[in-house]
Amino acid sequence: MLRQIKSKLSFKRVAAFIGLLGIIVLSLSMRTAGQSITQGYTANKILQRGTVVSIDAKDTSKVVAATSENAKRLQGVVVGANDSALTLSATKEKTFVASIGRFDVLVGTEAGAINPGDFITISSIAGIAKKAGENDRFVVGKAILGFDGRTNVISTVELKNVAGGSRPVAIGRIRVDISVGPNPLAKSTQSNLPSFLKKATETIAGGQVSPVRVYVGLFILLAAASISGSLLYVGIRSSVISIGRNPLSKKSITKSLLQIVLTSIIIFLVGLFGVYLLLRL
DSSP, X not given: OHHHHHHHHHHHHHHHHHHHHHHXXXXXXXXXXXXXXXEEEBOSSOOOTTOEEEEOSSOTTBXXXXXXXXXXXXXXXXXXXXXXXXXXXXXXXXXXXXXEEEEEEEEESTTSOBOTTOEEEEOSSTTOEEEOOTTOSEEEEEESSOBOSSSSEEEEEEEEOTTSOEEEEEEEEEEEEEEEEEOTTSOXXXXXXXXXXXXXXXXXXXXXXXXXXXXXXXXXXXXXXXXXXXHHHHHHHHHHHHHHHOGGXXXXXXXXXXXXXXXXXXXXXXXXXXXXXXXXX
């Protein structure tokens, strides 16, 4: 019996040691690969390595080439199946996307040459990144290598101007430290807002919101709260007075009060939903 117990304890220790060793090896491999984890998705067409992608609006398991229209759903960059230490995907998910880590990204010279350390963002060409400016809302990451449009050019695209002409945009592939998020260079559109209000609206909207929309939303919320509060106060006060004057009608008065309470709650919820739509759209 004693030998069996010792044998079981030894087995548990060996299993624990192997498990710990596995965790250490996995951690080291992830650190070596830039602490990156890729997620598998489906796509309607083949997206080449380095393409900047966003989540499809109609199917969250699918990605599409990133454009200014789907910038709010920016997800990351298409990478190879074996480019990351850990990949999460189902059988049909053959498009692998990295949202963090160091990978190659397709970039263009639409906003000029890219230097090491520049933030990059979505360009006018679907799936291609460019140098970020203060008017861009989101960034894909920070360039590790530069691209001047003269060396290591993969292709050239003619980009149409507003005036009707066109200009060539060189496209290449450079190493980028990917970290999808708000643009640190963006002009602050909420500098005159209280910090708590700024954080709350950014959390709801998933990005920066103009002060006008914030204050309009705040007005809608206060108006809905005032209306629902007034209805409750008047309803409760009238019900108490009515019951005091005519105790026999307590049942019908209570029913009316419940209707008033329900109406007040609906008005307040409609106001909340209106504020949510105002900030999200």
